[in-house]
Amino acid sequence: MTGVRVEIVRSACAGYANCLDVAPEIFDLDEHDVAVVSAGEFPAEQRQLLEDAAHRCPAKAIIVTDAD
Numbered sequence: 495m496t497g498v499r500v501e502i503v504r505s506a507c508a509g510y511a512n513c514l515d516v517a518p519e520i521f522d523l524d525e526h527d528v529a530v531v532s533a534g535e536f537p538a539e540q541r542q543l544l545e546d547a548a549h550r551c552p553a554k555a556i557i558v559t560d561a562d
């Protein structure tokens with residue numbers, strides 16, 4: 495199964511932290527209150543969770559794509 499890649503559009507992220515509410519084990523805020531993810535790639539089983547986080551982001555700053 496194809497893995498999932500998550501990118502944060504750092505210029506768009508406004509630190510709302512909704513993503514941390516959805517998946518605190520995956521998302522965190524850095525010292526600039528911009529979201530960071532815990533890994534470069536995630537297993538396919540976590541796609542739904544990651545897409546839920548993307549939908550909850552008011553800034554549309556979370557991009558979920560298939561890993562190569």
Ligand code: SF4
Pocket residue numbers: 502506507508509510511512513514528529550551552553554555556
């Ligand atoms: S929900 Fe969006 S804007 Fe808020 S911290 Fe997460 S990525 Fe940034």
